[in-house]
Amino acid sequence: MEYPYWKMNLAMLWISQLIILAGFQAMGPFVPLYMGKELGITSEDQLAVYVAAFHFCGTLAYCIFNPVWGRLSDKYGAKLMLLRGTFVTAFIFPLMGYVKSAEMFIFLRFLSAACAGTTAISNMMLVRTTPNERQGFALGLLATAIWGGSMLGNVLCGMVIHYMGYRTSFWICGLMYFLAGFAVLFTRDSSVKYVPPAPTEKKKWSWAVILPPLSKQIWIVLGLFIVIGFIRYFEIPYIAMKVRNIVGVETAEYWTGIVSAFVCLGAVISGAGVGYLADRYSAKKLIIPIFVFSIAGLLMQGFAENLWCFGIGRVMSYLAAGGLPSVIQKNLASITPKEKRGTAFGLASTFNGIGILIATCLSSLTIVLTGCNGVFYTTAVLFLLAMPLCIFCMSGTSADEVSETK
Secondary structure: OOOOOHHHHHHHHHHHHHHHHHHHHOOHHHHHHHHHHOOOOOOHHHHHHHHHHHHHHHHHHHHHHHHHHHHHHHHHOHHHHHHHHHHHHHHHHHHHHHOOOHHHHHHHHHHHHHHOOHHHHHHHHHHHHOOHHHHHHHHHHHHHHHHHHHHHHHHHHHHHHHHHOHHHHHHHHHHHHHHHHHHHOOOOOOOOOOOOOOOOOOOOOOHHHOOOOOOHHHHHHHHHHHHHHHHHHOOHHHHHHHHHHHHOOOOHHHHHHHHHHHHHHHHHHHHHHHHHHHOOOOHHHHHHHHHHHHHHHHHHHHHOOOHHHHHHHHHHHHHHHOOHHHHHHHHHHHHOOHHHHHHHHHHHHHHHHHHHHHHHHHHHHHHHHHOHHHHHHHHHHHHHHHHHHHHHHHOOOOHHHHHHHO
């Protein structure tokens, strides 16, 4: 089978994802500051609840609608779904700059997340239109656009907000999504004809109807993705609040963007570096240093009273924890048969989302009870508690046990 357009598709999808992530990150880290300045939420406890609700509703919308858009892309093509996601979202983002209440702001976030879901569909389209022997290269290159776009968005929007205000930043977000959709117009998708499944004989209900036939070891490792999503996302929504407490309200947006950009750079280095080490060392050997450095970085962020200490601690934690998913994914791949890896990795994404949803609920309660610094100390404790659990769960999981899933 020939793939004459895969290089053009890779280039256009890379540009599209770079712009999309820049547009999204141009808003993400600054949500607490926007709610405080523009929507009048001055109480730290109340702000923590609204920020948690904002991130919870966005993640919930992704979890609900991503499978829907994925199924429709199988039926009508990935390109059409990408155009829908980029152009519709481009009109929703500017509306966020005109809301008068936190509730409406959260609703628009849910709506934008429900209409988006472009990253998963971009990966699907890339795999569909790229030769098998180049798919790893293509997907890896597309991942660089995600982190690169995050860095670009953090720096760009921090400066835009500082000098031009929030409303302008939301218009820029919408413009970026529109430009991303324009890049998608130059892609070519392989035609997909939807064939409904053949009717099957009705069987007696059992858990096997819902749960795919995977080994116990695979389910254990999949469960770790809930833990990883929970501990890695726990303090993320409140970075801007900590920066505001350190530098003050006037320059909080600017410095939040700078710190977030360096964090993304650390995550890029960590993902590549730890991924390289994961091919050469067992997961159990990498878990301990990853967790130790993550805990040290989180403690630095908690007691930081200046931006240098906070920034170094933040980058340190992501230099370590940024590669943690790669280690778990490598372990999952080693114990999963090739014909079941798609199912396993799809479940891993879902379980990670469940962990994030739980984190958004409990982290807001932590802010209320312990204050902004307390959420970083709590995250450090969670990492400490999760370390032996991760080591135990990955003990005995090896490629030799794959046979029982066949």
